[in-house]
Amino acid sequence: MPKLVLAYSGGLDTTTAIKWLSIEKGYEVIALNIDVGMSREQPVVESRGMAAGALKVRVIDAREDFIRYFAFPALAAGAVYQDAYPLATALARPLMAKLLVDVAHEEGATAVAHGCTGKGNDQVRFDIGIKTLDPGLEIIAPTREYAMARDYQIEYLSQHGVDIPWAAKGPYSIDENLWGRSCEAGVLEDPWQEPPPDAYEWTRSAEDAPSAPAYIEVRFEQGMPVAIDGEGLSPLEITERLNTLAGLHGVGRIDHIEDRLVGIKSREIYESPAAVTLLAAHKALESMTLTKQQLRLKRDISREYAELIYNGLWFSAHHQDIVAYMASTQRFVSGTVRVKLHRGSATVVGRRADTSLYDRGLATYDRGDTYDQNAAVGFITIWGLQSRVQARQQVLPGLRESLKIAMPREEER
Numbered sequence: 001m002p003k004l005v006l007a008y009s010g011g012l013d014t015t016t017a018i019k020w021l022s023i024e025k026g027y028e029v030i031a032l033n034i035d036v037g038m039s040r041e042q043p044v045v046e047s048r049g050m051a052a053g054a055l056k057v058r059v060i061d062a063r064e065d066f067i068r069y070f071a072f073p074a075l076a077a078g079a080v081y082q083d084a085y086p087l088a089t090a091l092a093r094p095l096m097a098k099l100l101v102d103v104a105h106e107e108g109a110t111a112v113a114h115g116c117t118g119k120g121n122d123q124v125r126f127d128i129g130i131k132t133l134d135p136g137l138e139i140i141a142p143t144r145e146y147a148m149a150r151d152y153q154i155e156y157l158s159q160h161g162v163d164i165p166w167a168a169k170g171p172y173s174i175d176e177n178l179w180g181r182s183c184e185a186g187v188l189e190d191p192w193q194e195p196p197p198d199a200y201e202w203t204r205s206a207e208d209a210p211s212a213p214a215y216i217e218v219r220f221e222q223g224m225p226v227a228i229d230g231e232g233l234s235p236l237e238i239t240e241r242l243n244t245l246a247g248l249h250g251v252g253r254i255d256h257i258e259d260r261l262v263g264i265k266s267r268e269i270y271e272s273p274a275a276v277t278l279l280a281a282h283k284a285l286e287s288m289t290l291t292k293q294q295l296r297l298k299r300d301i302s303r304e305y306a307e308l309i310y311n312g313l314w315f316s317a318h319h320q321d322i323v324a325y326m327a328s329t330q331r332f333v334s335g336t337v338r339v340k341l342h343r344g345s346a347t348v349v350g351r352r353a354d355t356s357l358y359d360r361g362l363a364t365y366d367r368g369d370t371y372d373q374n375a376a377v378g379f380i381t382i383w384g385l386q387s388r389v390q391a392r393q394q395v396l397p398g399l400r401e402s403l404k405i406a407m408p409r410e411e412e413r
């Protein structure tokens with residue numbers, strides 16, 4: 001029998017897929033569980049996969065790689081989709097695609113499979129990632145192909161002798177990894193409805209958060225977080241610690257109407273306590289270390305980068321180009337940022353950089369001013385040169401009219 005590697009979460013969809021791929025498609029199924037953190041199914045992955053008839057279940061702990069090579073580079077680049085979504089799911093998919101292809105090669109498999117539906121972005125990220133890395137692998141997406149209802153899946157498994165006690169389905173569709181949790185469907189599909197308390201799992205509401213704030217100091221080196229409160233920590237430890245602490249203070253809730261690549265607008269509830277806190281801190285450090293031209297261009301490229309990640313183009317030369325630019329921008333982004341976590345917000349209240357562009361002597365209104373105020377006069381003369389010439393030639397003759405355009409109500413009176 002030909003072999004296939006399935007991206008296996010341990011949930012009902014992919015457990016059904018194991019059975020279906022062997023019965024209907026004639027594959028020996030290797031169930032590959034990729035641990036990117038926070039999955040509730042983790043403890044039962046092996047037993048469920050074997051019960052469903054997998055040839056074997058392999059678990060890869062990809063948490064450290066995920067944060068180090070996917071989440072933190074996206075953080076340093078400031079990649080946030082539509083100014084709202086820190087891209088947790090989108091960042092994990094290319095890593096999963098890579099591991100699926102690697103394991104397929106190790107196991108001598110001719111096909112890979114994933115549990116994505118035909119309505120989302122994840123199918124795009126998997127399919128493009130896999131086909132980029134190995135165009136010869138066949139891709140099967142059982143859920144996209146058969147779209148079986150939940151009770152039918154349970155019945156299908158049972159018919160084939162797989163009786164697993166499935167908990168009643170929660171009202172939402174959830175995806176989780178260390179960079180964030182996404183929650184969609186159910187009552188959330190009504191964009192007018194406030195998300196009910198049970199849509200959130202990682203964060204307290206602002207009302208229930210502690211009344212006393214917490215202060216943390218995050219140290220960055222070349223754009224990467226390396227320590228909290230002076231304690232050197234691994235990327236994974238930093239992320240876990242901040243998910244817990246910032247979550248406790250209600251930080252990281254995002255309610256977003258999102259534009260999927262496949263054209264659908266969808267209502268997404270995200271919780272990303274660590275990502276939201278780190279993004280705010282990192283941005284604050286850049287404001288100390290980059291010039292305004294650097295900040296401006298980087299913001300534009302960040303946007304492009306977020307689109308690229310969201311739209312599944314991780315394994316591309318365009319990505320390599322952007323990474324090279326981003327790495328260069330981070331050379332001097334080293335320093336410490338103090339963040340106050342309180343009742344739903346992460347507010348930067350202090351920042352200090354190793355090679356800061358902030359010069360107190362230049363900024364001060366107190367004694368010790370090193371800025372030459374008289375030099376401002378010459379600067380303004382030159383800076384306003386074109387504006388003055390233009391005013392004389394073009395603007396002043398038509399001023400009455402342009403005032404009318406600018407202030408029609410004034411003129412009407």
Ligand code: ARG
Nearest residue numbers: 089090121173174175182268
């Ligand atoms: N809308 C987000 C994205 O496209 C989250 C998707 C969550 N995926 C899921 N299978 N529930 O990245």
